[in-house]
Amino acid sequence: METWSYQNPVKIIFGCGSRKFLIEAVQDLKVLIVSSKRGREFIENDPYLVQITKNSTWIDSITSNPSLDNIQKVINTNNYQDIEIIVAFGGGSSIDSAKAIAAGLSIFSSNHKLNDLIKNPKKFLNKPLLPIIAIPTTSGTGSEVTPFATLWDTENEKKLSLNHHKIYPKTAIVDPELTYDLPYELTFSTGLDALNQALESIWNKNKSPLSSLTASKSVKKALTALSSLKKDLKDIEARKLISEASLLSGISISQTRTAICHSISYPLTVKYGIPHGIACAFPMLAVSKKVQQYKEIYFSDVINEMKLGSSESLILQIEEIVNIFKIKDYVVKKLLNKNELYSLIDDMITPGRSDNFILPVNQNLIKDILQESLI
Ligand SMILES: [Fe+2]
The missing domain is CATH 1.20.1090.10 (Dehydroquinate synthase-like - alpha domain)
Structure with a gap:
């Protein structure tokens, strides 16, 4: 018999209405919400999710196939010193962007860039990252439970992959109700x-x-x-x-x-x-x-x-x-x-x-x- 191993550290909460568990999970914490414009609109109009917006910082500019340059620009605004937890809300692009942002913020003070991280994640990902609660709104990528983030080098038409166990979300809240109107x-x-x-x-x-x-x-x-x-x-x-x-x-x-x-x-x-x-x-x-x-x-x-x-x-x-x-x-x-x-x-x-x-x-x-x- 061949040797094999299994490790996945993500806590999973699955079920219709499970998004209400988010409120408890972020209580009293300073939250950074990463989403698209459409995701923000959804959160602001949802009776459960709107409760997390009172004291939150937003990055609501995520688009599909996020580019390395755009995510680096978001990190460079340096508005996130007091953030304690990230809520990634959306499809694979929002969740992958949140992972890249958490990783990029962890090296911000060292003047290194996301590109350095992608080339050598083992060398640069040596500090604890902000924890991520991932809430998918599409049923597809499974990014809420993976240690991968895909970004795109649009200038050179290349796909880039950040891959490291530290970018696993802490929690995945998978609520099928969020996909009903896709x-x-x-x-x-x-x-x-x-x-x-x-x-x-x-x-x-x-x-x-x-x-x-x-x-x-x-x-x-x-x-x-x-x-x-x-x-x-x-x-x-x-x-x-x-x-x-x-x-x-x-x-x-x-x-x-x-x-x-x-x-x-x-x-x-x-x-x-x-x-x-x-x-x-x-x-x-x-x-x-x-x-x-x-x-x-x-x-x-x-x-x-x-x-x-x-x-x-x-x-x-x-x-x-x-x-x-x-x-x-x-x-x-x-x-x-x-x-x-x-x-x-x-x-x-x-x-x-x-x-x-x-x-x-x-x-x-x-x-x-x-x-x-x-x-
Ligand atoms: Fe895929």
Whole structure:
């Protein structure tokens, strides 16, 4: 038997209405709230959440795909000396920004910058960080339970990843009610990210019996929820399911990290503005078929969890999801011509992501996956 380990320090509070626990958690503390403008509006109009705003400082300028420069500018305003706790409210971008802000503030007095941290987090993250309470308002990234933050170098069109155990949030409050009014595209792009992350955790060299279990449960819930939400965006049971799927996918990748689909997705997001979940879902079916062909055993737990007779049934369900959301059409519409994608192959091999995949990743494999995804 192989040796494996598991560590995730985040306290999780899950359930409809669970956001009311925030009030107690931040009582008498000086709070910094990190959100988008829309997130701020939500907080200010919510009978529970508005109570934390009385004595709080705001950073409400977070946008999707936050850039390193913008987050550094926010840190440089140096308005945060008396802050005791950060509340990150929003999708993955707000939570990732909060992690980067907490990390950046911890080195502010040393004159080092976020960029230094990203290059060498072990060297610079040597002080305690402000604790973060993460409250996701989308069901997708699972960032509330991971030690990763994604920022973007917009000038050089590169994805940057801060990765260190100190940026784990202290607490994740996952309240499905916060997602009930999410619009169509955001529901599906984030839900597809949850499904994809769970699968990435399964076809992963760092997989353990425990991560495989959480990922398999996540795949099952995500597949059910996505097809129900496609029929009815207001299906509350499906909203709860996709919230659970997202949380479980975050727990899974907190142990394994993501793999080849995420690696392929980054240039699609940075060059064409394709939402993260859709970019990750684009190669998902082709990758599933490769795993089925060469390493089918990796699907055993998910096949058992879903009580499927074979990996073929799983592939069919993944295919159905990719088809009903017209993932290929969405990506192709953003391109001038399909061949453009092949010029990005080198950029699609991201160290720390593609090398977690269970098959050797090289240009030929990526080309093959792109070809199959474009059929
Ligand atoms: Fe993701």
